[in-house]
Amino acid sequence: MQPLLTIQGPEAALFWILAPLSVAAALGMLLVKKAVHSALLLAWVMITLAIFYIAQDAAFLGVVQVIVYTGAVMMLFLFILMLVGVDSSDSLTETITGLRPIAITAAVGLGGLLVSLLGRATLGREPIGLEIANSSGNVEGLAALLFSKYVWPFEVVSALLITAALGAMVLAHHQRTNPRPTQREQAISRFRSGSLAGAAGLPGPGVFARHNAVDVPALLPDGTPAPSSISATLKARGDVIDSSQFQLDNVDTTVVEEK
């Protein structure tokens, strides 16, 4: 029996460089604390898998893998940012006692099962049929199968996915109780509301007197500070400088003539 799964030359080099990196990234994905780092490592695993696919003459699968999974991981990334928080990291306390040993046992079991199954399927056998499958070109071969023999499952899966996407939209959608005011309506209401102070837009922060920092309220023409010129976020944080020191009455305006 000749040595199994012989890969020579460049492909072997590719495999022995990328495979350890891929496995390391997969382990890192589980072990790093920050959720964003996890997502990044996941993207790297997907890309290395795509490179392996391309190296094994499945060019279409490889490229589609990159297109689909980079988009998917990007979504994951956005979920992390929007639902979990920008710099969230996992807390390592066990919320349910005994969860960790159970999880590790289950993971090792599943891994062992997969390895043994794949080993049985591949070890000691010569891979055959690749030349026949790719005889009319990789893409053409796939297309011929997808649109003849497997056209029904293909369509069913696509219908399922569309239903899922529509369902997500229906669940996330909410009806406005009143229509959104247009820019024109907003402009009219600015002029017709109680005060004309905001009609020309709010004053910018800190553009008068001696400071031009964003945390200094603007001074109105009569010398009073305009609290509406400061961003609400800064106010909520308490990062606002007391503007009384810049008020016109308090500014020393005496002129000392030089002799």
Next chain:
Amino acid sequence: MKNASLLLDDPGWIITLKALIVFVVCVVLTIMSVWGERRIVARMQMRVGPNRVGKFGLIQALADGVKLALKEDLIPAAADKVVFIIAPIISATAAFMAFAVMPLTGPVNFFGEETVMQLTDLPVGVLYVLAIASVGVYGIVLAGWSSGSTYPLLGGLRSSAQVISYEIAMGLSLVAVFIYSGSMSTSAIVQAQQETWWYGLVLFPSFVIYAISMVGETNRAPFDLAEAEGELVGGFHTEYSSLKFALFFLAEYVNIIAVSALATTLFLGGYHAIPGLGFTEQWLGGWFTLIWFFIKVLFFFFIFVWLRGTLPRLRYDQFMQFGWKVLIPVSLLWILVVATLRVISTTSQSRVVTFGFAGVVVLIVLGISTAFENSQNKRTSVVHPEPAAPDFAVPSLPSQITTINVSQQGGDRG
């Protein structure tokens, strides 16, 4: 596939040399296009533009590059260091990689070896470019996240949403090209266009959709919401300086050249001469095709600059609405039409069927647009209730003014 067989017997040193050439061409083109952009925009704004450093200011971009590299390299304290450093590298690498599948010339003699100027010819070449582009976005998004600052984060999020939506439109616009050429390999598409007309004419709607979405995909004005200097300071690259910023800069311009090259390849006949000038392709032993290729690429680059000099930035919600509610549905419908036409023509039906189908499609489009316009008119004619007049003095609205007093004498102001 003539190109593929020509590429297959390339020895290793030619492949290495070609990779080097692609890299050098991209960098040089970036430097020259920065200069070109500044000169063209200046001309459009009635200025002169850089004209001091070197002849016509040609070395200005190089001088700026050197200055950029010598600046202090800052990493903010709040930044995620590793990701902060990786992000520009991802961006720049992905930008260069897209060029590997572009056929730059027809068959030429390259140091005694008959070959084509194309690094590799994948059967899924165009999809490969899409895949690489979607990896490149990671650079921008990660830069935004890792800077640990508000404006970059907003820029990064905008960019991810933008690229995801416009990539769909871009991918759909390419489907019509695949259907017509029967291949996803760049060189085969170029060959297929030689047999019919350029797909920019045959598949004009696809061309328009691709041209719009390629501007969206490269974050260029008027779709540069990810850096929006008026709103977000610099967007995703606000915190970057020195060489890391230079990498983003490089990536942006290489990306522009890459999408322009793809547009050239898919819609303007690639490296072939414009119809009627086919004899020029034999000049310089076939190397003249390289000149044709770059003339077309630079034409697209000029359009990019023209857009930047002309159009204001879109509002974010309008931009998203345009992508999802106009570009994607239109390209889906167009694919339906193209696929049907293709089936009709390949099953060798008579011309009458083809023209009948085209006529019906045109009628449907006209009907829909008329109905749409009517509903639009109805919507605008809805009368908004006038809000009550305020209890302080306001100038009367122009519509309420009935008489205008015009003083006939010199007036009392003296």
